[in-house]
Amino acid sequence: MSAVPSPALPQQTAAEQVRSVLARALSLSLTLDGRTYDLLGAHTIGARGRITLHPPADTPLTDHLAASPAGGVEARVDLTDIAPTALRDRVRARVALTGRLAPATPGDPGSLRLDLTRVTLRTGTGTTEVAPGAYTLASPDPLALEEAALLTHLADAHPDLVSDLVFLAGSRLPHGVVRALPLAMDRHAVTLRCEYGEGHCDLRLLFPAEARDAAAAGDMVRRLLTAPRCAHHHDHH
Structure with a gap:
């Protein structure tokens, strides 16, 4: 999927x-x-x-x-x-x-x-x-060179934040997720891969504002978790 x-x-x-x-x-x-x-x-x-x-x-x-x-x-x-x-x-x-x-x-x-x-x-x-x-x-995304470090840090040091991010999808995400890990990050959003017993789907969570560097990206993740639920924009498949 x-x-x-x-x-x-x-x-x-x-x-x-x-x-x-x-x-x-x-x-x-x-x-x-x-x-x-x-x-x-x-x-x-x-x-x-x-x-x-x-x-x-x-x-x-x-x-x-x-x-x-x-x-x-x-x-x-x-x-x-x-x-x-x-x-x-x-x-x-x-x-x-x-x-x-x-x-x-x-x-x-x-x-x-x-x-x-x-x-x-x-x-x-x-x-x-x-x-x-x-x-x-075109130009590379401003987070391209730091993306790997951002994603591995989020996965290894903050698994609780990953779970909280998945929770933002609410009822729009199918039930039965057995694991979720960061898949990608660019200046616009963070994308999580939600895995099931068979198959997976990807959840893309749009940042409240563009992240122009790693520090801003970390701030955007925190703002995702503290912003009102109705303000979140996301796409999942």
């Missing part, structure tokens, strides 16, 4: 989601000519989302690149966004970026830029094509 975000509630655009996934990604897969290479800590994201790869020396990948045309080669970069908490079905999104891979600096094969031609985002709600222009103009 997966979430289908309500268009009536503020949420990240698909381009922002992609930029957020890239901002926190530590690894990616690179596919060239049907061969796939897993790279860990070998990429940087620059201004306007420019992706630069720094392939390790003396590996099959560098040999492959050395044999490629001087003008570059078609390539695909794949990233998987995984929830930092130990819940069911931890894959939150998959991003595929297709383009031409060429030296970032002419004559220097140590750094390669990916000139995008296609960006695809896959989540539990379906697949979205993101225009490369929209991707370059």
Whole structure:
């Protein structure tokens, strides 16, 4: 069972989601000519989302690149966004970026830029094509880099708060929840995964105001729990 975000509630655009996934990604897969290479800590994201790869020396990948045309080669970069908490079905999104891979600096094969031609985002709600222009103009969510720490802290140090947050759904949440854990957090909301004996549903609780940093996000969670019940906006599936 997966979430289908309500268009009536503020949420990240698909381009922002992609930029957020890239901002926190530590690894990616690179596919060239049907061969796939897993790279860990070998990429940087620059201004306007420019992706630069720094392939390790003396590996099959560098040999492959050395044999490629001087003008570059078609390539695909794949990233998987995984929830930092130990819940069911931890894959939150998959991003595929297709383009031409060429030296970032002419004559220097140590750094390669990916000139995008296609960006695809896959989540539990379906697949979205993101225009490369929209991707370059978007920014990561301001909580993207701190999200993992925020969610694991909420799950490990404040399980009572998680239970209280689930209670906010009231009768709108089906009975029989056996466990609830934080799934995601952005500037607009916190999302909890409510697990049942079989299956799960996701509960998205909209913050009273946008959270621009980690301190504000913590404050927004507390305000959710102290605000009048009628003031809460949420979406569950």
